[in-house]
Amino acid sequence: MLRFLSFTHLDLARWDACVAASPGAPPYAHAWWLQATAGRWGAVVELGPGGEYRSLLPLPLKWRPQGWVGYQPLFAQQLGLMLTAASQHKNLANYLAVVEKKCTSFYQQLAPSVELPALPPGFVATERLTYHLGLGPDYAALHQGYAADYRRRLRKNQELPYPLQVTEGADVEAVIQLFLAYRGPVHTGLQPRHYAPLRRLAAAAQARGVAELHQVRHSASGELLAGALFVRHAGGLIYLFAAASAAGRAAGAPLLLVDAAVRRHAGQPGQVLDFEGGSLPAIGRFFANFGARPVPYPALNFTRKPWFTQWMRP
Template sequence: MPTRLLRHHEIDLAAWDACVGAARQVVPYACSWWLQATAGRWDAVVEQEESSGRYLSVWPLPVKWRPWGREIHQPPFTQQLGWLTSTNAKQPLGSGGLMNLDSLLAHYSRCYTQLNEANELPPQAPLSVAFQQRHTYQLRLDSPYETLRGAYAADYRRRLRLYEAAGRPLRVTETTNVEPLLQLFQQTKGPEAGLKTRHYILMRKLVAALSLRQLLDIREVREPQTGELLASALFVRYRTKLVYLFAAASLAGKKAGAPLLLLDAVIQQHAGTSELVLDFEGGTIPSIARFFANFGAEPVPYAALSFTQRPWYLKWMR
Protein backbone atom coordinates (compact mmCIF):
# COMPACT_ATOMS: atom_id res chain seq x y z
CA MET A 1 0.00 0.00 0.00
CA PRO A 2 1.36 3.47 -0.82
CA THR A 3 2.56 5.62 2.06
CA ARG A 4 2.65 9.40 1.76
CA LEU A 5 3.50 12.43 3.83
CA LEU A 6 0.39 14.64 3.82
CA ARG A 7 0.15 18.28 4.80
CA HIS A 8 -2.70 19.18 7.10
CA HIS A 9 -4.99 20.46 4.34
CA GLU A 10 -4.62 17.17 2.45
CA ILE A 11 -5.83 14.96 5.33
CA ASP A 12 -9.28 13.38 5.03
CA LEU A 13 -10.52 13.80 8.61
CA ALA A 14 -13.33 11.26 8.26
CA ALA A 15 -10.89 8.60 6.99
CA TRP A 16 -8.47 9.66 9.72
CA ASP A 17 -10.92 9.17 12.59
CA ALA A 18 -12.14 5.88 11.13
CA CYS A 19 -8.56 4.59 11.15
CA VAL A 20 -7.83 5.85 14.68
CA GLY A 21 -11.10 4.40 15.97
CA ALA A 22 -10.33 0.96 14.53
CA ALA A 23 -6.61 0.91 15.29
CA ARG A 24 -5.04 -1.83 17.36
CA GLN A 25 -3.34 0.89 19.39
CA VAL A 26 -5.84 2.66 21.66
CA VAL A 27 -4.62 6.27 21.49
CA PRO A 28 -7.28 8.93 22.15
CA TYR A 29 -4.71 11.70 21.63
CA ALA A 30 -4.61 10.86 17.91
CA CYS A 31 -8.29 11.62 17.27
CA SER A 32 -8.71 14.59 14.94
CA TRP A 33 -10.78 16.54 17.48
CA TRP A 34 -8.11 16.01 20.18
CA LEU A 35 -5.37 17.21 17.85
CA GLN A 36 -7.49 20.16 16.74
CA ALA A 37 -7.92 21.22 20.37
CA THR A 38 -4.28 20.79 21.45
CA ALA A 39 -2.18 21.25 18.30
CA GLY A 40 -4.41 23.00 15.78
CA ARG A 41 -2.55 21.66 12.75
CA TRP A 42 -0.70 18.47 12.02
CA ASP A 43 0.91 16.76 9.07
CA ALA A 44 0.80 12.99 8.83
CA VAL A 45 2.39 9.94 7.29
CA VAL A 46 -0.53 7.90 5.95
CA GLU A 47 -0.75 4.41 4.51
CA GLN A 48 -3.78 4.42 2.21
CA GLU A 49 -5.68 1.68 0.43
CA GLU A 50 -5.76 2.64 -3.23
CA SER A 51 -9.05 0.99 -4.14
CA SER A 52 -11.16 2.53 -1.37
CA GLY A 53 -9.12 5.52 -0.23
CA ARG A 54 -9.40 4.46 3.42
CA TYR A 55 -6.50 4.99 5.75
CA LEU A 56 -4.81 1.81 7.01
CA SER A 57 -2.09 3.47 9.12
CA VAL A 58 -1.54 7.01 10.33
CA TRP A 59 1.27 8.81 12.12
CA PRO A 60 0.24 12.29 13.30
CA LEU A 61 3.01 14.91 13.17
CA PRO A 62 1.88 18.14 14.88
CA VAL A 63 3.74 21.02 13.26
CA LYS A 64 4.49 24.65 13.90
CA TRP A 65 6.45 27.21 11.93
CA ARG A 66 9.73 28.54 13.26
CA PRO A 67 12.28 30.90 11.65
CA TRP A 68 14.50 27.88 10.96
CA GLY A 69 11.71 25.85 9.31
CA ARG A 70 8.88 23.44 10.07
CA GLU A 71 9.10 21.73 13.45
CA ILE A 72 7.34 18.61 14.75
CA HIS A 73 6.34 18.98 18.39
CA GLN A 74 4.43 17.11 21.09
CA PRO A 75 1.29 19.12 21.94
CA PRO A 76 0.24 19.75 25.55
CA PHE A 77 -2.02 17.16 27.20
CA THR A 78 -0.95 14.58 24.61
CA GLN A 79 1.06 11.74 26.09
CA GLN A 80 1.51 9.49 23.07
CA LEU A 81 1.08 9.62 19.30
CA GLY A 82 3.21 7.49 16.96
CA TRP A 83 1.99 4.92 14.43
CA LEU A 84 -1.58 3.69 14.61
CA THR A 85 -2.44 0.73 12.43
CA SER A 86 -5.66 -1.01 11.48
CA THR A 87 -5.99 -4.78 11.74
CA ASN A 88 -4.73 -5.50 8.23
CA ALA A 89 -1.96 -2.94 8.17
CA LYS A 90 1.70 -3.62 8.74
CA GLN A 91 3.68 -2.30 11.72
CA PRO A 92 5.55 0.58 10.11
CA LEU A 93 8.21 1.51 12.66
CA GLY A 94 9.21 -2.04 13.45
CA SER A 95 9.18 -3.35 9.89
CA GLY A 96 10.93 -0.45 8.23
CA GLY A 97 8.58 -1.04 5.33
CA LEU A 98 7.01 2.38 5.22
CA MET A 99 8.41 5.86 5.07
CA ASN A 100 12.11 5.83 5.80
CA LEU A 101 13.13 8.11 8.64
CA ASP A 102 15.81 9.59 6.37
CA SER A 103 13.16 10.84 3.96
CA LEU A 104 11.13 12.25 6.83
CA LEU A 105 14.11 14.23 8.08
CA ALA A 106 14.31 16.15 4.85
CA HIS A 107 10.93 17.81 5.44
CA TYR A 108 11.44 19.15 8.97
CA SER A 109 14.14 21.09 10.75
CA ARG A 110 13.44 19.69 14.21
CA CYS A 111 11.31 16.98 15.76
CA TYR A 112 10.25 15.80 19.16
CA THR A 113 7.42 13.29 19.26
CA GLN A 114 6.37 10.58 21.71
CA LEU A 115 5.43 7.28 20.14
CA ASN A 116 2.80 4.97 21.59
CA GLU A 117 3.54 1.95 23.76
CA ALA A 118 2.74 -0.54 20.97
CA ASN A 119 5.28 0.88 18.50
CA GLU A 120 8.36 -1.19 17.83
CA LEU A 121 11.53 0.77 17.21
CA PRO A 122 13.39 0.25 13.93
CA PRO A 123 16.52 -1.92 14.17
CA GLN A 124 18.50 0.88 12.53
CA ALA A 125 17.90 4.62 12.46
CA PRO A 126 19.80 7.60 11.08
CA LEU A 127 22.57 8.81 13.37
CA SER A 128 20.81 12.15 13.77
CA VAL A 129 17.73 10.44 15.29
CA ALA A 130 17.64 9.81 19.04
CA PHE A 131 15.25 7.55 20.95
CA GLN A 132 14.59 8.01 24.66
CA GLN A 133 12.65 5.52 26.73
CA ARG A 134 9.85 6.87 28.89
CA HIS A 135 7.31 5.17 31.16
CA THR A 136 3.67 5.44 31.96
CA TYR A 137 1.95 3.40 34.68
CA GLN A 138 -1.10 1.26 33.95
CA LEU A 139 -3.53 -0.83 35.98
CA ARG A 140 -5.81 -3.45 34.46
CA LEU A 141 -9.33 -3.08 35.83
CA ASP A 142 -10.83 -6.39 34.73
CA SER A 143 -10.45 -7.96 38.21
CA PRO A 144 -12.97 -7.54 41.07
CA TYR A 145 -12.46 -4.53 43.32
CA GLU A 146 -11.43 -6.70 46.29
CA THR A 147 -8.60 -8.17 44.19
CA LEU A 148 -7.47 -4.77 42.94
CA ARG A 149 -7.56 -3.25 46.42
CA GLY A 150 -5.63 -6.21 47.77
CA ALA A 151 -2.75 -5.22 45.47
CA TYR A 152 -2.54 -1.70 46.94
CA ALA A 153 0.42 -0.87 49.17
CA ALA A 154 -0.21 -1.91 52.79
CA ASP A 155 -0.23 1.71 53.95
CA TYR A 156 -2.91 2.62 51.40
CA ARG A 157 -5.12 -0.26 52.53
CA ARG A 158 -4.70 0.81 56.15
CA ARG A 159 -5.56 4.43 55.41
CA LEU A 160 -8.65 3.43 53.47
CA ARG A 161 -9.86 1.36 56.43
CA LEU A 162 -9.40 4.38 58.71
CA TYR A 163 -11.35 6.64 56.31
CA GLU A 164 -14.18 4.14 56.09
CA ALA A 165 -14.39 3.92 59.87
CA ALA A 166 -14.50 7.72 60.29
CA GLY A 167 -17.77 9.27 61.40
CA ARG A 168 -17.90 11.83 58.58
CA PRO A 169 -15.63 10.53 55.85
CA LEU A 170 -14.69 12.60 52.84
CA ARG A 171 -16.84 11.95 49.77
CA VAL A 172 -15.89 11.72 46.11
CA THR A 173 -18.44 13.37 43.83
CA GLU A 174 -18.83 13.88 40.09
CA THR A 175 -19.07 17.26 38.39
CA THR A 176 -19.22 18.68 34.88
CA ASN A 177 -17.49 21.96 35.79
CA VAL A 178 -13.75 21.92 35.10
CA GLU A 179 -13.08 25.46 36.35
CA PRO A 180 -12.51 24.58 40.05
CA LEU A 181 -9.94 21.98 38.98
CA LEU A 182 -8.14 24.47 36.73
CA GLN A 183 -8.11 27.10 39.47
CA LEU A 184 -6.75 24.60 42.00
CA PHE A 185 -4.02 23.55 39.56
CA GLN A 186 -3.05 27.17 38.95
CA GLN A 187 -2.77 27.75 42.70
CA THR A 188 -0.71 24.61 43.36
CA LYS A 189 1.14 22.90 40.50
CA GLY A 190 0.74 25.51 37.79
CA PRO A 191 3.89 27.62 38.27
CA GLU A 192 6.10 24.57 38.82
CA ALA A 193 4.65 22.79 35.77
CA GLY A 194 5.27 25.84 33.60
CA LEU A 195 1.69 26.11 32.36
CA LYS A 196 0.80 29.47 30.83
CA THR A 197 -2.53 31.10 30.05
CA ARG A 198 -2.55 29.50 26.60
CA HIS A 199 -2.34 26.02 28.14
CA TYR A 200 -5.50 26.56 30.17
CA ILE A 201 -7.24 27.82 27.03
CA LEU A 202 -6.23 24.61 25.24
CA MET A 203 -7.47 22.51 28.15
CA ARG A 204 -10.86 24.23 28.07
CA LYS A 205 -11.10 23.49 24.33
CA LEU A 206 -10.20 19.86 24.94
CA VAL A 207 -12.71 19.56 27.79
CA ALA A 208 -15.44 20.93 25.50
CA ALA A 209 -14.55 18.34 22.83
CA LEU A 210 -14.53 15.52 25.38
CA SER A 211 -17.82 16.62 26.92
CA LEU A 212 -19.47 16.79 23.50
CA ARG A 213 -18.52 13.14 22.93
CA GLN A 214 -19.44 12.05 26.48
CA LEU A 215 -15.89 10.91 27.21
CA LEU A 216 -15.34 13.20 30.20
CA ASP A 217 -15.35 12.25 33.89
CA ILE A 218 -14.40 14.89 36.50
CA ARG A 219 -14.23 13.95 40.19
CA GLU A 220 -13.91 16.15 43.27
CA VAL A 221 -13.22 15.77 46.98
CA ARG A 222 -14.36 18.69 49.13
CA GLU A 223 -14.11 19.47 52.83
CA PRO A 224 -17.59 18.56 54.20
CA GLN A 225 -18.07 21.63 56.39
CA THR A 226 -16.50 24.43 54.36
CA GLY A 227 -16.89 23.07 50.81
CA GLU A 228 -13.20 23.78 50.15
CA LEU A 229 -11.89 21.82 47.16
CA LEU A 230 -9.25 19.38 48.42
CA ALA A 231 -8.57 17.40 45.24
CA SER A 232 -9.96 17.00 41.75
CA ALA A 233 -9.13 14.94 38.68
CA LEU A 234 -10.19 14.70 35.06
CA PHE A 235 -10.48 11.25 33.46
CA VAL A 236 -11.03 10.33 29.81
CA ARG A 237 -12.85 7.08 28.95
CA TYR A 238 -11.94 6.07 25.40
CA ARG A 239 -12.45 2.53 24.10
CA THR A 240 -10.46 0.28 26.46
CA LYS A 241 -8.53 3.10 28.14
CA LEU A 242 -9.38 5.20 31.19
CA VAL A 243 -6.86 8.05 31.17
CA TYR A 244 -5.96 9.99 34.32
CA LEU A 245 -5.37 13.16 32.31
CA PHE A 246 -5.25 16.11 34.71
CA ALA A 247 -5.35 16.43 38.48
CA ALA A 248 -4.58 18.74 41.39
CA ALA A 249 -4.71 18.67 45.19
CA SER A 250 -4.26 21.33 47.84
CA LEU A 251 -1.81 20.90 50.70
CA ALA A 252 -4.75 20.24 53.03
CA GLY A 253 -6.11 17.73 50.51
CA LYS A 254 -2.81 15.83 50.40
CA LYS A 255 -2.69 15.70 54.20
CA ALA A 256 -6.25 14.37 54.26
CA GLY A 257 -5.46 11.72 51.63
CA ALA A 258 -7.97 13.13 49.14
CA PRO A 259 -6.05 11.97 46.00
CA LEU A 260 -5.99 8.42 47.39
CA LEU A 261 -9.72 8.47 48.05
CA LEU A 262 -10.46 9.91 44.61
CA LEU A 263 -8.49 7.31 42.69
CA ASP A 264 -9.79 4.47 44.86
CA ALA A 265 -13.38 5.55 44.11
CA VAL A 266 -12.70 5.51 40.37
CA ILE A 267 -11.01 2.10 40.56
CA GLN A 268 -13.92 0.75 42.59
CA GLN A 269 -16.48 2.04 40.06
CA HIS A 270 -14.72 0.51 37.04
CA ALA A 271 -13.43 -2.69 38.66
CA GLY A 272 -14.46 -5.83 36.81
CA THR A 273 -14.70 -4.10 33.42
CA SER A 274 -13.38 -6.42 30.74
CA GLU A 275 -10.24 -5.18 28.93
CA LEU A 276 -10.35 -1.73 30.59
CA VAL A 277 -6.96 -0.27 31.56
CA LEU A 278 -6.41 2.74 33.81
CA ASP A 279 -3.51 4.76 32.38
CA PHE A 280 -2.04 7.01 35.06
CA GLU A 281 -0.23 8.98 32.34
CA GLY A 282 3.06 9.45 34.08
CA GLY A 283 5.97 7.93 35.90
CA THR A 284 9.11 9.84 34.93
CA ILE A 285 9.18 11.61 38.34
CA PRO A 286 10.11 9.02 41.01
CA SER A 287 7.70 10.28 43.69
CA ILE A 288 4.78 10.24 41.25
CA ALA A 289 5.81 6.80 39.97
CA ARG A 290 5.72 5.49 43.55
CA PHE A 291 2.25 6.98 44.07
CA PHE A 292 0.92 5.13 41.01
CA ALA A 293 2.77 1.92 41.85
CA ASN A 294 1.12 1.94 45.29
CA PHE A 295 -2.19 1.23 43.53
CA GLY A 296 -0.71 -1.88 41.95
CA ALA A 297 0.00 -0.16 38.62
CA GLU A 298 2.87 -1.46 36.48
CA PRO A 299 5.34 0.57 34.40
CA VAL A 300 4.78 0.44 30.64
CA PRO A 301 7.56 1.76 28.36
CA TYR A 302 7.19 3.91 25.29
CA ALA A 303 9.72 5.91 23.30
CA ALA A 304 10.31 9.53 22.42
CA LEU A 305 11.87 10.29 19.04
CA SER A 306 13.84 13.45 18.35
CA PHE A 307 16.15 14.92 15.74
CA THR A 308 17.56 18.29 14.71
CA GLN A 309 18.58 19.06 11.16
CA ARG A 310 21.62 21.13 10.48
CA PRO A 311 20.75 24.42 8.78
CA TRP A 312 21.33 24.36 5.06
CA TYR A 313 24.46 26.54 5.30
CA LEU A 314 26.16 23.93 7.55
CA LYS A 315 25.24 20.77 5.67
CA TRP A 316 28.49 20.78 3.73
CA MET A 317 30.41 20.14 6.97
CA ARG A 318 31.45 16.56 7.78
Protein backbone atom coordinates in the same frame (compact mmCIF):
# COMPACT_ATOMS: atom_id res chain seq x y z
CA MET B 1 2.59 5.31 -1.54
CA LEU B 2 3.47 7.57 1.38
CA ARG B 3 2.58 11.24 1.21
CA PHE B 4 2.73 14.17 3.57
CA LEU B 5 -0.71 15.79 3.84
CA SER B 6 -1.26 19.19 5.43
CA PHE B 7 -4.34 19.73 7.58
CA THR B 8 -6.30 21.34 4.75
CA HIS B 9 -5.85 18.15 2.69
CA LEU B 10 -6.77 15.70 5.45
CA ASP B 11 -10.09 13.86 5.27
CA LEU B 12 -11.04 13.48 8.94
CA ALA B 13 -13.65 10.79 8.26
CA ARG B 14 -10.99 8.67 6.57
CA TRP B 15 -8.61 9.58 9.37
CA ASP B 16 -10.92 8.25 12.07
CA ALA B 17 -11.68 5.14 10.02
CA CYS B 18 -7.95 4.39 9.86
CA VAL B 19 -7.43 4.98 13.59
CA ALA B 20 -10.45 2.80 14.42
CA ALA B 21 -9.05 -0.02 12.25
CA SER B 22 -5.58 0.19 13.81
CA PRO B 23 -5.14 -2.37 16.63
CA GLY B 24 -3.99 -0.71 19.83
CA ALA B 25 -4.15 2.82 18.42
CA PRO B 26 -3.89 5.34 21.27
CA PRO B 27 -7.03 7.42 21.87
CA TYR B 28 -4.95 10.58 21.48
CA ALA B 29 -4.80 9.92 17.73
CA HIS B 30 -8.53 10.41 17.16
CA ALA B 31 -9.32 13.54 15.17
CA TRP B 32 -11.46 15.07 17.93
CA TRP B 33 -8.61 14.68 20.45
CA LEU B 34 -6.07 16.24 18.10
CA GLN B 35 -8.46 19.06 17.21
CA ALA B 36 -8.65 19.91 20.91
CA THR B 37 -4.94 19.62 21.67
CA ALA B 38 -3.20 20.59 18.41
CA GLY B 39 -5.91 22.43 16.48
CA ARG B 40 -4.35 21.75 13.09
CA TRP B 41 -1.85 19.08 12.18
CA GLY B 42 -0.36 17.24 9.25
CA ALA B 43 0.41 13.58 8.71
CA VAL B 44 2.42 11.10 6.71
CA VAL B 45 -0.30 8.96 5.12
CA GLU B 46 -0.32 5.72 3.14
CA LEU B 47 -3.10 6.16 0.58
CA GLY B 48 -5.06 3.27 -0.89
CA PRO B 49 -6.31 3.15 -4.49
CA GLY B 50 -9.64 4.69 -3.49
CA GLY B 51 -8.04 7.46 -1.44
CA GLU B 52 -8.61 5.61 1.82
CA TYR B 53 -6.02 5.91 4.57
CA ARG B 54 -4.28 2.57 5.01
CA SER B 55 -1.75 3.88 7.55
CA LEU B 56 -0.86 7.23 9.07
CA LEU B 57 1.67 8.95 11.27
CA PRO B 58 0.21 12.08 12.91
CA LEU B 59 2.49 15.08 12.62
CA PRO B 60 1.47 18.10 14.72
CA LEU B 61 3.48 21.04 13.42
CA LYS B 62 4.54 24.52 14.48
CA TRP B 63 6.27 27.07 12.29
CA ARG B 64 9.47 28.49 13.73
CA PRO B 65 12.14 30.72 12.12
CA GLN B 66 14.26 27.66 11.41
CA GLY B 67 11.36 25.85 9.71
CA TRP B 68 8.63 23.35 10.59
CA VAL B 69 8.88 21.70 14.00
CA GLY B 70 7.10 18.42 14.74
CA TYR B 71 5.95 18.42 18.36
CA GLN B 72 3.98 16.41 20.93
CA PRO B 73 0.84 18.34 21.91
CA LEU B 74 0.15 18.87 25.58
CA PHE B 75 -2.45 16.46 26.97
CA ALA B 76 -1.84 13.95 24.17
CA GLN B 77 0.61 11.51 25.69
CA GLN B 78 1.32 9.21 22.75
CA LEU B 79 0.88 9.21 18.98
CA GLY B 80 3.00 7.15 16.58
CA LEU B 81 2.29 5.01 13.53
CA MET B 82 -1.25 3.68 12.95
CA LEU B 83 -1.25 0.49 10.88
CA THR B 84 -4.26 -1.43 9.54
CA ALA B 85 -4.75 -4.82 7.89
CA ALA B 86 -4.45 -3.06 4.52
CA SER B 87 -1.10 -1.42 5.31
CA GLN B 88 1.63 -2.07 2.78
CA HIS B 89 4.23 0.22 4.37
CA LYS B 90 4.74 -1.07 7.91
CA ASN B 91 8.24 0.16 8.72
CA LEU B 92 8.24 3.32 10.84
CA ALA B 93 11.61 4.30 9.36
CA ASN B 94 9.96 4.93 5.97
CA TYR B 95 7.56 7.43 7.54
CA LEU B 96 10.37 9.11 9.45
CA ALA B 97 12.22 9.63 6.18
CA VAL B 98 9.27 11.78 5.05
CA VAL B 99 9.27 13.59 8.40
CA GLU B 100 12.97 14.38 7.99
CA LYS B 101 12.30 16.13 4.69
CA LYS B 102 9.46 18.20 6.19
CA CYS B 103 10.80 19.13 9.63
CA THR B 104 13.91 20.79 10.95
CA SER B 105 13.24 19.14 14.31
CA PHE B 106 10.81 16.51 15.53
CA TYR B 107 9.71 15.03 18.84
CA GLN B 108 7.04 12.39 19.32
CA GLN B 109 6.11 9.86 22.00
CA LEU B 110 4.95 6.45 20.82
CA ALA B 111 2.68 3.80 22.32
CA PRO B 112 4.24 1.27 24.75
CA SER B 113 3.66 -1.67 22.42
CA VAL B 114 5.83 -0.22 19.63
CA GLU B 115 8.95 -2.14 18.63
CA LEU B 116 11.36 0.33 17.11
CA PRO B 117 13.07 -0.54 13.83
CA ALA B 118 16.52 0.70 12.91
CA LEU B 119 16.03 4.46 12.89
CA PRO B 120 17.20 6.77 10.10
CA PRO B 121 20.41 8.72 10.84
CA GLY B 122 19.81 11.63 13.18
CA PHE B 123 16.81 10.09 14.99
CA VAL B 124 17.34 9.18 18.64
CA ALA B 125 15.04 7.14 20.88
CA THR B 126 14.76 7.66 24.63
CA GLU B 127 12.64 5.84 27.19
CA ARG B 128 9.81 7.34 29.22
CA LEU B 129 7.56 5.76 31.84
CA THR B 130 3.87 5.56 32.48
CA TYR B 131 2.03 3.32 34.94
CA HIS B 132 -0.78 0.90 34.11
CA LEU B 133 -3.26 -0.81 36.42
CA GLY B 134 -5.20 -3.72 34.93
CA LEU B 135 -8.90 -3.42 35.74
CA GLY B 136 -9.84 -7.06 35.15
CA PRO B 137 -10.03 -8.19 38.81
CA ASP B 138 -12.94 -7.13 41.02
CA TYR B 139 -12.56 -4.17 43.35
CA ALA B 140 -11.79 -6.29 46.42
CA ALA B 141 -8.83 -7.91 44.66
CA LEU B 142 -7.54 -4.59 43.33
CA HIS B 143 -7.92 -2.98 46.76
CA GLN B 144 -5.87 -5.79 48.26
CA GLY B 145 -3.08 -4.86 45.85
CA TYR B 146 -2.81 -1.35 47.30
CA ALA B 147 0.08 -0.50 49.60
CA ALA B 148 -0.79 -1.21 53.23
CA ASP B 149 -0.57 2.50 54.08
CA TYR B 150 -3.11 3.35 51.37
CA ARG B 151 -5.55 0.75 52.65
CA ARG B 152 -5.11 2.12 56.16
CA ARG B 153 -5.74 5.71 55.07
CA LEU B 154 -8.88 4.72 53.20
CA ARG B 155 -10.14 2.87 56.26
CA LYS B 156 -9.33 5.81 58.56
CA ASN B 157 -11.28 8.17 56.32
CA GLN B 158 -14.36 5.96 56.55
CA GLU B 159 -14.07 5.95 60.34
CA LEU B 160 -14.31 9.75 60.55
CA PRO B 161 -17.58 11.26 61.79
CA TYR B 162 -17.85 13.05 58.43
CA PRO B 163 -15.74 11.15 55.90
CA LEU B 164 -14.47 12.92 52.83
CA GLN B 165 -16.57 11.95 49.82
CA VAL B 166 -15.84 11.79 46.10
CA THR B 167 -18.57 13.53 44.10
CA GLU B 168 -19.08 14.43 40.46
CA GLY B 169 -17.72 17.78 39.33
CA ALA B 170 -19.25 20.05 36.73
CA ASP B 171 -16.43 22.27 35.53
CA VAL B 172 -12.80 21.47 34.85
CA GLU B 173 -11.95 25.16 35.31
CA ALA B 174 -12.09 24.84 39.10
CA VAL B 175 -9.56 21.99 38.94
CA ILE B 176 -7.28 23.98 36.62
CA GLN B 177 -7.36 26.98 38.94
CA LEU B 178 -6.61 24.75 41.92
CA PHE B 179 -3.63 23.32 40.05
CA LEU B 180 -2.35 26.79 39.12
CA ALA B 181 -2.63 27.90 42.74
CA TYR B 182 -0.37 25.11 43.98
CA ARG B 183 1.63 24.03 40.89
CA GLY B 184 2.34 27.16 38.90
CA PRO B 185 4.83 27.94 36.10
CA VAL B 186 7.80 27.64 38.47
CA HIS B 187 6.97 23.96 39.04
CA THR B 188 5.74 22.93 35.59
CA GLY B 189 7.17 25.43 33.10
CA LEU B 190 3.64 25.96 31.80
CA GLN B 191 1.91 29.33 31.65
CA PRO B 192 -1.86 29.72 32.21
CA ARG B 193 -2.38 29.95 28.43
CA HIS B 194 -1.02 26.42 28.02
CA TYR B 195 -4.16 25.01 29.66
CA ALA B 196 -6.43 26.14 26.82
CA PRO B 197 -6.06 22.74 25.07
CA LEU B 198 -7.12 21.02 28.30
CA ARG B 199 -10.28 23.13 28.45
CA ARG B 200 -11.10 22.26 24.84
CA LEU B 201 -10.33 18.60 25.44
CA ALA B 202 -12.50 18.41 28.56
CA ALA B 203 -15.40 20.04 26.70
CA ALA B 204 -14.99 17.67 23.75
CA ALA B 205 -14.83 14.62 26.03
CA GLN B 206 -17.90 15.78 27.96
CA ALA B 207 -19.80 16.32 24.70
CA ARG B 208 -18.98 12.71 23.74
CA GLY B 209 -19.95 11.35 27.13
CA VAL B 210 -16.49 9.95 27.89
CA ALA B 211 -15.33 12.43 30.56
CA GLU B 212 -15.41 11.64 34.26
CA LEU B 213 -14.77 14.73 36.37
CA HIS B 214 -14.72 14.11 40.12
CA GLN B 215 -13.85 16.15 43.17
CA VAL B 216 -13.35 16.02 46.92
CA ARG B 217 -14.56 18.92 49.04
CA HIS B 218 -14.14 19.68 52.74
CA SER B 219 -17.06 18.19 54.63
CA ALA B 220 -17.81 21.39 56.57
CA SER B 221 -16.59 24.34 54.50
CA GLY B 222 -17.14 22.96 51.02
CA GLU B 223 -13.60 24.02 50.05
CA LEU B 224 -12.30 22.20 46.98
CA LEU B 225 -9.52 19.90 48.18
CA ALA B 226 -8.82 17.94 45.00
CA GLY B 227 -10.21 17.18 41.58
CA ALA B 228 -9.42 14.81 38.72
CA LEU B 229 -10.44 14.41 35.10
CA PHE B 230 -10.55 10.88 33.70
CA VAL B 231 -11.35 10.02 30.08
CA ARG B 232 -12.81 6.68 29.02
CA HIS B 233 -11.80 5.01 25.76
CA ALA B 234 -12.00 1.58 24.17
CA GLY B 235 -8.97 0.30 26.10
CA GLY B 236 -9.89 1.62 29.52
CA LEU B 237 -9.45 4.85 31.45
CA ILE B 238 -6.93 7.71 31.31
CA TYR B 239 -6.00 9.70 34.42
CA LEU B 240 -5.69 12.86 32.36
CA PHE B 241 -5.39 15.72 34.84
CA ALA B 242 -5.56 16.20 38.60
CA ALA B 243 -4.94 18.85 41.22
CA ALA B 244 -4.95 19.06 45.00
CA SER B 245 -4.43 21.76 47.59
CA ALA B 246 -1.94 21.33 50.43
CA ALA B 247 -4.86 20.54 52.74
CA GLY B 248 -6.21 18.08 50.19
CA ARG B 249 -2.91 16.22 49.96
CA ALA B 250 -2.66 16.08 53.74
CA ALA B 251 -6.17 14.63 53.92
CA GLY B 252 -5.46 12.04 51.25
CA ALA B 253 -7.95 13.47 48.75
CA PRO B 254 -5.96 12.36 45.65
CA LEU B 255 -5.95 8.82 47.04
CA LEU B 256 -9.74 8.94 47.36
CA LEU B 257 -10.16 10.12 43.76
CA VAL B 258 -8.09 7.29 42.30
CA ASP B 259 -9.66 4.69 44.58
CA ALA B 260 -13.14 5.81 43.51
CA ALA B 261 -12.14 5.46 39.85
CA VAL B 262 -10.80 1.96 40.48
CA ARG B 263 -14.05 1.07 42.25
CA ARG B 264 -16.13 2.38 39.31
CA HIS B 265 -14.20 0.46 36.66
CA ALA B 266 -13.05 -2.72 38.39
CA GLY B 267 -14.05 -6.08 36.97
CA GLN B 268 -13.51 -5.18 33.30
CA PRO B 269 -11.10 -7.69 31.73
CA GLY B 270 -8.80 -6.17 29.14
CA GLN B 271 -9.31 -2.63 30.45
CA VAL B 272 -6.41 -0.59 31.84
CA LEU B 273 -6.16 2.53 33.97
CA ASP B 274 -3.33 4.55 32.43
CA PHE B 275 -1.90 7.00 34.94
CA GLU B 276 -0.24 9.03 32.15
CA GLY B 277 3.09 9.55 33.82
CA GLY B 278 5.51 8.31 36.39
CA SER B 279 8.96 9.31 35.15
CA LEU B 280 9.36 11.42 38.30
CA PRO B 281 10.09 9.03 41.21
CA ALA B 282 7.62 10.60 43.66
CA ILE B 283 4.79 10.46 41.11
CA GLY B 284 5.74 6.92 40.14
CA ARG B 285 5.57 5.80 43.78
CA PHE B 286 2.06 7.27 44.13
CA PHE B 287 0.86 5.24 41.15
CA ALA B 288 2.76 2.09 42.16
CA ASN B 289 1.09 2.16 45.57
CA PHE B 290 -2.19 1.32 43.82
CA GLY B 291 -0.62 -1.80 42.40
CA ALA B 292 0.12 -0.18 39.03
CA ARG B 293 3.15 -1.42 37.11
CA PRO B 294 5.70 0.73 35.26
CA VAL B 295 5.34 0.58 31.48
CA PRO B 296 8.11 2.04 29.31
CA TYR B 297 7.37 3.71 26.01
CA PRO B 298 9.71 5.29 23.43
CA ALA B 299 10.11 8.94 22.53
CA LEU B 300 11.73 9.92 19.23
CA ASN B 301 13.81 13.04 18.73
CA PHE B 302 15.41 14.52 15.63
CA THR B 303 17.14 17.84 14.95
CA ARG B 304 18.50 18.66 11.52
CA LYS B 305 21.96 20.19 11.53
CA PRO B 306 22.12 23.75 10.15
CA TRP B 307 23.03 23.82 6.47
CA PHE B 308 26.38 25.50 7.07
CA THR B 309 27.57 22.64 9.30
CA GLN B 310 27.06 20.11 6.52
CA TRP B 311 30.30 21.12 4.79
CA MET B 312 32.35 22.38 7.73
CA ARG B 313 35.41 20.39 8.70
CA PRO B 314 35.12 18.38 11.90
